[in-house]
Amino acid sequence: MKRFYDTELETFRSQLILMGEKSMEQVRRALRALTENDVALASDVVATDDEIDRLEIEIDEEAIRYMNLRAPIATDLRLVIVGMKASHDLERVGDEATNIAKRAVRLAEEPPLKPYVDIPRMGAIALEMLRDALDCFFHPDEGKALAVVRRDEEVDTINRQLYRELTSFMIESPQTLSRALELMFVSKSIERIADHATNIAEEMVFLSHAKDIRHTDALKHPTLES
């Protein structure tokens, strides 16, 4: 039996997916602006962030309204709660894209410190993680969600390597200092994006299994069924 307000939950899902798509697009464009020295694109990324912020507020308002008037239970309740948390993560993803874009503008003023290899690689992994985590929203897949959580370590490792590499640049030639610092912050932003993807993946496990795997040993187990 469908209830007359079931369409509201469908709309809620769609809004969240829209926000996910927009956030990922912002990350993609910010990384392109960086690697292609495209200042105009970078400025556009910064200007577009408002759209994501607005979506976060809309999703929150709808979640609160729905909980207040529809008293959701079980899966419906988890959907609304997870929606609120995931939208907060996506808003932060958007902020990190903006940070990358702002640094892209500054980095474009000087010759590149080194060819962009690690940062696009990290960015690609973080984007895949986001994509996989959000996929679970429509097609619950515990294995896929847990794989996202595990992949976070890959991004962390590249971030640490870059940190060491950029530190040696700074020590060896102080004139690289500002560029190396900007790149360190870019690397950190991507690492944070992967963290948000990890959070979303954990939220998706809660959505489908009602299990909270944050800060647990869940990853040591092949599945969550126990």
Place this chain on the structure above:
Amino acid sequence: METPVTTAPAVSRSINIAGRAASLPPGRTLIDIEALDFFYGQKQALFDINLKLEEKRVTAFIGPSGCGKSTLLRCLNRMNDLIDGARIQRGSIKVRDTDIHDRSVDPIELRKRVGMVFQKSNPFPKSIYENVTYGLRIQGIRNKTRLDEAVEKSLRGAALWDEVKDRLHESGLSLSGGQQQRLCIARAIAVDPEILLMDEPCSALDPIATAKIEELINELKTKYTIIIVTHSMQQAARCSDKTAFFYLGRLIEYDETRKIFMNPSNPQTEAYVSGRFG
């Protein structure tokens, strides 16, 4: 001036992080229903019910009308004995390991141990005092001091004492609907039962009276084992420790209430508690 940070550790200690999975410790089984088949004449109303109800817990029976939840509730104090053609075809109900349908069990004695509160409050057309003492008088207790004590204790237990203590000899029917229902609870607990059965005790009450009954259920569960039939999902969620979902005479799912309302195992349960049933 620096403000000493002292509250944070206390707060974090009080929130048991591992407690996210905190379940009720398993309670002791008080009522053990095994393989129960129940009929009204030719019509089977309950099919193979297996259920262990725990002591000093509130268990909610939920399910659509006609699913058998009230029938099962009435089996627990043999109220169905009074209906022509109603019979248990198979299976047993044990309270503290004693089969309540055993010939040695006196139904009147059983109903003293297993009290009942109905959907519609049904005080006797007598005074408040006489309503509460009715069961005790039937037991032959005449001592005024003892009866007075029982009246105060039961009315306090039913959270009604303060409202009626100055008019104990007025008719029970002069009370409001919510007060009448609490009077019925006082009457039920006056004979010191172990188990309280409540069949939709709030369905005729306004939200304030409902809140008082729910508050009372929460207090009473320290002394009694309570089984409540309710059509209100929110009431089951608020009041009960465990929930049993029935459909078409069968027990579909029985689990901790938090599990039933957060992540039920059976899709039929999920559909029912989410209001998508049918």
